[in-house]
Amino acid sequence: MTERSLDDLIDEVVVGLASEEDCARIEKMAERDAEIAARLDSARMRYMALDETADELELPAQMWERVASDIATKQVSTEDKPPEIVDLTPAIRNRNRWRLMAIGSMAATIMLAVVLGWTLNARLEPTVIAVLLDAQGQPVALVEGARNNKTLVTLLEAARVPDNQVMQVWTKPDSDGPPVSLGLLPSERSGVLEVEGLPSPAADQLYEITFEPYGGSPTNLPTGPILGKGFAKTPVL
Amino acid sequence: MTALPANTSTQDLTGTASLHNHFSQWSVAAAPDGENATAMSVINHAALIKACANGRQSALKELMEAEGGRMLGVALRMLRRQDLAEDAVQDSFVLLWRRAGQFDAARGSAKGWIYTILRNRCLTLLRNSDREISVDPQEQEVAGDDHVLDSAWNRLDAASDLRMCLELLEPERRSAILSCYILGYSHGELAGRMQAPLGSVKSWIRRGLQKLRECMG
Numbered sequence: 001m002t003e004r005s006l007d008d009l010i011d012e013v014v015v016g017l018a019s020e021e022d023c024a025r026i027e028k029m030a031e032r033d034a035e036i037a038a039r040l041d042s043a044r045m046r047y048m049a050l051d052e053t054a055d056e057l058e059l060p061a062q063m064w065e066r067v068a069s070d071i072a073t074k075q076v077s078t079e080d081k082p083p084e085i086v087d088l089t090p091a092i093r094n095r096n097r098w099r100l101m102a103i104g105s106m107a108a109t110i111m112l113a114v115v116l117g118w119t120l121n122a123r124l125e126p127t128v129i130a131v132l133l134d135a136q137g138q139p140v141a142l143v144e145g146a147r148n149n150k151t152l153v154t155l156l157e158a159a160r161v162p163d164n165q166v167m168q169v170w171t172k173p174d175s176d177g178p179p180v181s182l183g184l185l186p187s188e189r190s191g192v193l194e195v196e197g198l199p200s201p202a203a204d205q206l207y208e209i210t211f212e213p214y215g216g217s218p219t220n221l222p223t224g225p226i227l228g229k230g231f232a233k234t235p236v237l
Numbered sequence: 238m239t240a241l242p243a244n245t246s247t248q249d250l251t252g253t254a255s256l257h258n259h260f261s262q263w264s265v266a267a268a269p270d271g272e273n274a275t276a277m278s279v280i281n282h283a284a285l286i287k288a289c290a291n292g293r294q295s296a297l298k299e300l301m302e303a304e305g306g307r308m309l310g311v312a313l314r315m316l317r318r319q320d321l322a323e324d325a326v327q328d329s330f331v332l333l334w335r336r337a338g339q340f341d342a343a344r345g346s347a348k349g350w351i352y353t354i355l356r357n358r359c360l361t362l363l364r365n366s367d368r369e370i371s372v373d374p375q376e377q378e379v380a381g382d383d384h385v386l387d388s389a390w391n392r393l394d395a396a397s398d399l400r401m402c403l404e405l406l407e408p409e410r411r412s413a414i415l416s417c418y419i420l421g422y423s424h425g426e427l428a429g430r431m432q433a434p435l436g437s438v439k440s441w442i443r444r445g446l447q448k449l450r451e452c453m454g
Contacts, residue, residue: 011446015417016360017424023357034344041345044353046453049399050418051352053392054310060323063305064298067330071294176320178328220335221328221361 007039014043020223024213070177073197126152128201129235132209132228140228141209143169145201151182153209154190159227161188165211170222172206173199179208184216205232280304282347289337297334300351305330308355314385315359315421316366325362329355363421379430386415402452410445417442 012018013026030037126144134140142154153169161167167185172178183193208229210222217223280303288296305326312322332354340350393400403411413431416422422430428438 007450008443008446011450012443015414015446016356016421017417017442020361020364030344037344041349043450044349045346046399046449047418048346048349048352049394049397050389050415051307051311052394053389053419054307054314056306057309057313059301059305059309059326063323063327064301066327067297067301067334068294070327070331071297071334176324178324178331219332219357221358223361 006036007043010036010040010043013040014047024218024223027218126235128203128205128232130205130207130230130232132207132230134228135226143207143230143232145171145205145207145232147200149195149198149200151193151195151201152190153185153193155185155188159188159209162211164214165224166214166216167209167227168212168216168222168224169193170208170210171198171201173201175204175206179206179222181216181220184212185209201232203232203234206230207232282351283340283342286333286337286340286347286350287342289334290340294334297330300333301330304348304351308352311352311355312359314389314419315356316362317381321362321366322359325355325359329358332358360421382416382420386412386419389415389419398453399449402449405452406445406448410441413438413442414445414449 009018009022010026013023018026026036026040030040125146127147128145130143130145131139132141132143139156140159141156144152144154146152151169151171159167167188169182169185170179171182173180180195180198182195185191185193206229208222209227210217211224211227212222213224280299282300282304285296285300289300308326308329309322312325313319316322316325329351333351336354340347393403403414406414409431413422413427416427416430424435424439424442427442428435431438433441
């Protein structure tokens with residue numbers, strides 16, 4: 001990139017014309033390089049007089065309480081602590097143990113497999129199910145959310161994850177609030193995610209999977225392209 | 238120099254002295270904003286962000302009292318809806334709290350950092366709402382946008398470098414750049430409004446940004 005085009009890009013980032021990818025790229029470059037940070041800052045300063053021309057409006061009376069409650073509730077749950085990916089091996093080990101006990105009897109094995117399938121299902125007890133659709137309306141993933149905020153994500157086709165990116169699962173517990181991360185799918189496979197501190201999922205809750213930089217979104221909000229999204233329904237059980 | 242806008246045709250924009258004359262007529266109107274800026278600079282944004290990083294919520298509240306109203310104004314210009322603008326301000330203060338530890342005063346202005354968080358949040362909300370609700374520009378909306386731009390332009394401190402340099406751009410280019418920064422227009426929206434091909438709008442805007450940069454550099 002020539003110096004001139006870097007300055008062009010910095011200006012586009014500052015006036016809001018750059019893509020999210022370019023914004024993230026420039027921010028990263030500025031983090032590493034003090035000289036670029038200075039150029040970015042001086043571009044921001046160039047336009048900041050325009051922010052001063054906005055009306056100074058009265059904030060709603062509850063604004064501080066809203067912010068304070070967000071800080072109190074979300075800090076412990078999703079954002080500051082990297083969401084854990086639940087390891088499925090204990091369940092698999094569990095299944096193997098059952099299989100060993102049933103060895104010698106094909107019928108018993110089949111029966112136990114059926115029982116086990118039922119057990120695994122029962123353990124999750126989804127209160128909501130969402131089918132995530134891509135931009136073309138094709139189903140790409142099935143999301144089952146349980147009351148204890150375990151979320152089973154089943155991919156319905158292999159996702160083409162861009163290099164150095166990872167799939168991140170989001171939901172909006174409050175339809176007017178910001179999206180909250182449920183966790184990453186680093187192995188590009190289906191998985192169970194678990195977070196604490198969120199309200200139980202409800203019908204019509206939005207679920208979404210985006211591609212984010214490796215390690216998850218740097219802003220704790222979805223930044224990348226959307227793989228699929230969908231609204232939850234309550235299953236009829 | 239040719240094709241100057243009519244309202245500046247009597248000015249000789251090549252001479253520095255006359256340039257200052259040209260701008261001096263605005264200085265009276267700009268006085269209130271000037272005072273405002275002085276009052277606001279009493280707040281030490283950087284120290285307050287640092288206090289946030291150390292977990293002092295009262296510092297965040299102080300920042301909200303100092304900047305929240307203006308931030309809501311900035312957000313409302315971009316998002317046009319009170320509820321979305323309030324969400325953007327709320328999200329921004331939450332983000333500000335969480336990222337306060339990453340702020341480095343040596344790397345840039347504290348106030349710039351705060352408004353960058355806000356502007357990015359607004360742009361994200363704008364893009365998301367574009368995805369979910371199809372935004373078809375209505376006549377009324379275009380008129381509203383023009384009004385917002387005019388009012389911003391009239392309030393822009395006449396003595397500021399930005400104002401002087403924006404004056405040197407053709408009115409269309411100036412207004413396009415202001416639409417991006419103030420209203421959050423994308424290249425695509427600009428191209429739609431101007432009924433021009435996307436590629437040429439991109440390079441046309443880029444040349445405007447370059448001119449501003451050279452003028453203010």
